[in-house]
Amino acid sequence: MSRDIFDDAEYDRRLDRTKTRLREENLDAIVVTDPANMNYLTGYDGWSFYVHQAVVVTTDRDEPVWVGRQMDADGARATTALSEESIRAYSDDHVHSPYDLHPMDYVAGVLEELDVSEGRIGLEMDAAYFTAKSYTRLQQNLPDATFEDTTLLVGWVRVKKSDQELEYMREAAEISETAMQAGLDAIEAGVPEYEAAAAIYDALISGTDEFGGDYPSIVPLMPSGDHTGTPHLTWTDRPFEEGDPVIIELSGCRHRYHSPLARTTFVGDPPAELERTATIVNEGIQAALDVAEPGVTCEEVEKAWRETIAKYDIEKEDRIGYSVGLGYPPDWGEHTASIRPGDETALEENMTFHMIPGIWTEDMGMETSETFRVTNNGVETLADFPRKLFTA
């Protein structure tokens, strides 16, 4: 299936760039455990990341090696173009094992076979799913190896998107628009939050007339009422009430590529203060988008936002955006560049970011976001959705 999603040449380029980075870091191999990085390098796609799995890249072997659970090996055959000798599977007694077996024991064996067990091996030390135990088992099995932290090595290889990746992100943006409209249409006084979530989910997966939607890495978030200041609470049985602000943050997904979008709506007539906040947020977003172009740094983009809202005596401490694209639960963010003070990453053409600034006053909050691509002289916002405070 990966063959239909990206052509072989694109995987070759990804692998070449990764090997170049390994050589620059004087590494013999990297054990890739972030599911997004595994997908990026091989096309492997499946909901199997609740067990340990890895893609091993060595500098001197053409193909990467996929290592996973026996019952997922056919999934690797179906979604990657790897040859049979590059698909290695451990038996099911390694899974949540009462036998003191761990999947990383098997991975260690593969590293020995690949003749890097005395070499310098990169590990994604802070990637979700690469557990402390995975690390200690590799250490115990490979006492002569030297391990280095390469959490973001592949992430930085991913940061500029190819034309095909951008096409999937634009398709994801189309789905985001449809799903946002479905959410705005569903929200009204008396409707329980879960009904709006169901309408959004239906739209996210139904997609457009031309294509369906993949599952997003994060569920639709709809902090509402008193909870607009709690951005990561999920929906409940509570009915929306007159006077509720509701922030909707969601993302369409296409072949694991995301284009997140956030908007805010208000159930009833919004108070003047929230209208004013919306105006300031929009002015700040526009100022940040206006300044973004190749060569400008992430912190300069954030500064344009911060200086704009400072005119209204408002401060916001959090970062306002992050590199986005390929992802698996629990996150669609890429964890590399962030739009925040201190991040001196210079923008380059075809980097993609989700910029999601928000302002909270004493008892309500307002967020508006855009996913954008850096063009050769500015930015392209991927979704086309009105940037304003909505009312329900």
Add this chain to the structure above:
Amino acid sequence: MSRDIFDDAEYDRRLDRTKTRLREENLDAIVVTDPANMNYLTGYDGWSFYVHQAVVVTTDRDEPVWVGRQMDADGARATTALSEESIRAYSDDHVHSPYDLHPMDYVAGVLEELDVSEGRIGLEMDAAYFTAKSYTRLQQNLPDATFEDTTLLVGWVRVKKSDQELEYMREAAEISETAMQAGLDAIEAGVPEYEAAAAIYDALISGTDEFGGDYPSIVPLMPSGDHTGTPHLTWTDRPFEEGDPVIIELSGCRHRYHSPLARTTFVGDPPAELERTATIVNEGIQAALDVAEPGVTCEEVEKAWRETIAKYDIEKEDRIGYSVGLGYPPDWGEHTASIRPGDETALEENMTFHMIPGIWTEDMGMETSETFRVTNNGVETLADFPRKLFTA
């Protein structure tokens, strides 16, 4: 909100049992990072597990301490009954930080304040979000602490469900029934896989007339056609075709409690071999359910299945079930007891399992599952859904 979902006395019991286990293991504290365990001990619920967070329980402090990101502290205030001094938050510059700051540096500070930095501290070494880096940062910050692997300590405390937990699992089972029917209704030749996924999602979140559904920890899985042997592939744009077997595995979710359900359907007239396989699977499941009761071990339940299918010269190597209940992505399994050879866990009343055996012949597979509760003298299956091969 936790106050409405479980009463304070239930949290007190959970905490008491956890502290008893800590004392039995001669531990001064445990750093709980599995989001399901965090929820179990405090009620904390939010899609914030893509950043590091923890609940710390010490033997000599009444309340656990929640530690998370600044922007999630209000989520902790909203979903737990913890007092203000038990909610500790790190600043946003710890998140995917370019400043060599890590959230576990902050957690280490909390452990020092709690006066356990020279003590014996349990860590969930193999929990999905407890990364290798989290571990090495705790080691660096707390050189005088002794760390022990307590990955499943809270999991085993969770294994027998309370009446209230069982009520939520029965509600989840109702949602599973509705969603399964929606999936079976949607699947027919020419319909793309994603449309069936959208129908299932809509039903999962819309819930019943009385209550809505929470997001399940695993997306609906629908391996079909050639891919019934690849259980963890997710839906695509491919239309279902005459002659496709389709396995649907899904779970309703209620307040993070699951009751998974799997059924198999066939697009068109099923071949005699698949009908025969379905009969064998059903006979095997019934045999396993018939033998299950308090005092019987997990491996004895598996043996009843295995001996039944062996009469037909069929072998299956994987485990056929696991303890189930409270969960967050990526998994609804609890990782404690498994129904498989070698697992000598004796069943006790109010343990809950998802039993999902399957049989694959050369080119197609068949799965049927039940989530069941161990009663005082047998089992109660939580969903009420025909156990047969469906046709579309």
